[in-house]
Amino acid sequence: MQFFKVIGRSLRSIGIVFSHEFNLFFTSPIVYLIGSVWLFLAGGFFALSLSAINTGQYEPDMLGMFSPMVFLMIFMAPALTMRLVAEEYRNGTNELLYTAPVRDWEVIFAKWLAVWAVFSVFMLISFVYPLILFSRGNPDPGLIITGYLGLWLMAGATLALGVFASSLTQYQLVAFFVTMGTLLVLWLAQQLTYIITSPKITPVLAEISLVSHYQNLVSRAIIDPIDVGYFVGIITVFLFLATQMLSTRRWSS
Amino acid sequence: MIQVEGLTKYYGNFKAIDSLSFYIDAGEVVGFLGPNGAGKTTTMRILTGFMPPNEGTATIAGYDVLDQPLEARQRVGYLPESVPLYKEMTVWQYVDYVAKLYNMRNPIRANRVDEVLDQVGMIDRADSLISSLSKGMRQRVGLAQALVHEPDVLVLDEPTIGLDPGQVREFRELIQQVGKEHTVLLSTHILSEVEQVCDRVLIIHNGQIVAEDRPDALSARLQGSHRFKVKVGNAKPEAIAEVIGGLPGVINVTSTDDGVEVLSEEEQDTRPAVAAAIVGKKWDLLELRPLDMSLEEIFLELTTNDRQTYEEEG
Numbered sequence: 001m002q003f004f005k006v007i008g009r010s011l012r013s014i015g016i017v018f019s020h021e022f023n024l025f026f027t028s029p030i031v032y033l034i035g036s037v038w039l040f041l042a043g044g045f046f047a048l049s050l051s052a053i054n055t056g057q058y059e060p061d062m063l064g065m066f067s068p069m070v071f072l073m074i075f076m077a078p079a080l081t082m083r084l085v086a087e088e089y090r091n092g093t094n095e096l097l098y099t100a101p102v103r104d105w106e107v108i109f110a111k112w113l114a115v116w117a118v119f120s121v122f123m124l125i126s127f128v129y130p131l132i133l134f135s136r137g138n139p140d141p142g143l144i145i146t147g148y149l150g151l152w153l154m155a156g157a158t159l160a161l162g163v164f165a166s167s168l169t170q171y172q173l174v175a176f177f178v179t180m181g182t183l184l185v186l187w188l189a190q191q192l193t194y195i196i197t198s199p200k201i202t203p204v205l206a207e208i209s210l211v212s213h214y215q216n217l218v219s220r221a222i223i224d225p226i227d228v229g230y231f232v233g234i235i236t237v238f239l240f241l242a243t244q245m246l247s248t249r250r251w252s253s
Numbered sequence: 254m255i256q257v258e259g260l261t262k263y264y265g266n267f268k269a270i271d272s273l274s275f276y277i278d279a280g281e282v283v284g285f286l287g288p289n290g291a292g293k294t295t296t297m298r299i300l301t302g303f304m305p306p307n308e309g310t311a312t313i314a315g316y317d318v319l320d321q322p323l324e325a326r327q328r329v330g331y332l333p334e335s336v337p338l339y340k341e342m343t344v345w346q347y348v349d350y351v352a353k354l355y356n357m358r359n360p361i362r363a364n365r366v367d368e369v370l371d372q373v374g375m376i377d378r379a380d381s382l383i384s385s386l387s388k389g390m391r392q393r394v395g396l397a398q399a400l401v402h403e404p405d406v407l408v409l410d411e412p413t414i415g416l417d418p419g420q421v422r423e424f425r426e427l428i429q430q431v432g433k434e435h436t437v438l439l440s441t442h443i444l445s446e447v448e449q450v451c452d453r454v455l456i457i458h459n460g461q462i463v464a465e466d467r468p469d470a471l472s473a474r475l476q477g478s479h480r481f482k483v484k485v486g487n488a489k490p491e492a493i494a495e496v497i498g499g500l501p502g503v504i505n506v507t508s509t510d511d512g513v514e515v516l517s518e519e520e521q522d523t524r525p526a527v528a529a530a531i532v533g534k535k536w537d538l539l540e541l542r543p544l545d546m547s548l549e550e551i552f553l554e555l556t557t558n559d560r561q562t563y564e565e566e567g
Contacts, residue, residue, distance in 0.1 A: 016353045027341040096337035096398075099301040100354040101323040250304045 013102040017110035018117075021084070025118050034079055035122050041072060046129045060137040062130060066147045066218040070211050073158045074187060078179035080118065081162025082172040084111045085246065089170035098250055105243040112156075112163045112239055119155045123148065142221035150217030153231035154210065158183055160238040167245040186210045254279040254406055254436045255300065260309035262295050269295040270460040272309065279405075282432035284451035284468070285440035292460040293440035294334060297410050300438070301331040314405045327355060330404035330435075334411045336395035340384035344375055347383060348397050355402035365401060373397045373427060389420035396427065400435075407431065409439040413446060425449055447471075480544045481524060484512035486537030496534060500526050514544065 025031045042065055049064020085108075088094040097107050133139045158179075165178035190211035193202050206212040213227040255277040262269045270292040277283050285293045299306045300313065302322050311318045316325040339347055345366060352362045370376040373393040378386065383394065392412065399407055412428060413421045428450050431437065441447060447454045448468040456464040456471075464471070485493055490508035497513070498506045502521040507514045517523040524541060531538045 012356075013354075016350070020350050024339070024341065091337070091339075092333065092335040093337040093339060095303060095331075095333045095335075096351065096354075098303045099326055099329065099331045100351070101327040101356065102354055103323070 013106040014110045018114050021111050021114035042126050060133050060139040061143050070214050074183040077158035077162045078176040080115050081166050082175040085166040086170050086172045086175050104246045108243045115159050116156050146221050147218045150214050154214045157231045157234040160235040164238040164242040167242040256312045258310050260306050262306050279436050282437040282452045284447035284454040286447050286454050287457035291457045297408050301329050302326040328405040330399035330407045332395045332399040332409045336391050338383045343380050345379040351398040352401045369397045369401045389416050407435045407437045480516050482514050482542050484540035486539050488536045496530050
């Protein structure tokens with residue numbers, strides 16, 4: 001009984017902070033700007049891949065849209081997350097959260113959930129593209145489902161990193177560049193696999209690379225637990241670190 | 254209601270508070286008086302669960318702030334020195350959000366938000382964005398968020414700092430009114446604020462409590478007639494000093510730009526004798542006013558007095 005009471009209380013706290021954060025996103029024009037740019041680019045990539053289908057050479061699919069998404073996330077994840085914790089430090093509202101009867105991990109988890117939900121809204125709007133494909137052709141539904149699953153998990157992981165970076169500092173720009181820099185390194189790790197062909201290093205690079213696990217999900221129509229585990233692991237690690245950071249800053253402020 | 258024992262907090266090597274102990278009863282309004290950096294905010298932050306102490310314990314309504322943090326925090330309303338506001342929200346949304354964080358549920362919550370906004374005089378601005386409010390109004394909203402969940406204990410950190418004189422007066426009246434129903438701990442470095450709103454005052458200096466008293470007793474101790482300023486219309490300061498300096502009880506007379514400052518023995522009110530002497534010389538007595546002590550002087554006074562008493566007792 002006690003266990004369910006504790007869980008229920010945590011869920012309630014998470015729900016309260018989540019809806020606060022989610023609503024706060026839409027009070028700023030930034031989220032509309034990011035959403036518009038993302039949907040515009042996604043639409044552009046989709047249209048380009050359609051022109052390939054029109055030549056009749058390929059089965060209709062959405063790889064043309066999914067593949068560049070990981071590169072877009074390098075810029076989108078920091079832009080969406082930089083405010084989340086840093087602004088609380090900056091405005092002193094962390095004092096409210098620190099002294100309210102909510103736990104630090106609940107706050108961090110709720111904030112991440114909110115930004116992931118915002119991304120999910122963008123993603124839902126992009127569902128119009130597969131609808132177009134199905135209305136005109138005969139695409140592989142498995143490939144589209146795993147593609148979206150991969151996109152969703154990859155976004156969750158990069159946003160968790162962003163939440164962690166935001167918890168490090170009161171300066172949003174610092175948070176932005178920490179997230180962007182880290183994602184660039186993870187992205188470059190994949191590019192390096194094309195250059196470094198050592199049998200020892202190459203698999204390691206591929207294993208730590210965001211891109212290779214994303215590509216596995218997006219391009220194979222197979223849900224490999226290793227790829228899913230990779231993203232869930234990244235989310236867990238960075239949310240844990242962000243919680244530690246939030247708690248640590250109680251001492252130093 | 255609040256029990257603090259042996260509380261110690263370090264920032265690096267700096268000891269912000271040093272084995273602090275005190276007790277506050279239910280319903281008391283207690284002032285924490287001390288200069289900046291005395292440890293007031295640190296103590297309040299430990300009581301509100303913001304930060305843990307290095308040593309010692311603090312309990313709120315029987316709940317230890319370290320061992321049962323959520324239960325303790327639930328019973329505290331806290332107005333930090335810089336009011337934690339989300340400027341993009343409306344007043345009502347903001348107070349409602351805080352009420353939710355403190356586990357209040359509808360329909361009680363919505364009524365309570367209205368009630369508390371009415372109490373702090375912000376109900377007619379309920380739908381205004383917080384970014385559009387003046388400093389005084391923001392402070393009122395801050396008090397509303399501290400009060401909304403009907404806490405047992407209200408902790409107010411320098412609640413009147415940065416307000417204009419009119420707002421200060423209004424806000425003190427508000428605190429007095431709130432103090433009738435709550436246990437309040439408020440910090441300030443203004444002596445008159447403590448006199449006006451508190452039942453009891455704890456004086457904190459360099460992280461330690463140096464004195465504890467009722468505010469009227471304290472001000473009697475501090476604002477005795479033993480230091481005052483005399484301004485005379487048609488006499489040179491040197492002449493005045495000569496006349497007053499010889500009176501019984503007067504220890505020292507110093508000239509200033511526009512008069513003299515008189516220091517007399519502590520238990521003796523020399524003002525009538527001084528006034529009589531000046532009038533007797535047919536000079537115009539323009540001003541005779543006790544000099545308020547600066548906070549630093551108060552601490553010097555209290556700490557040296559306490560040491561004397563201690564030595565006498567020892």
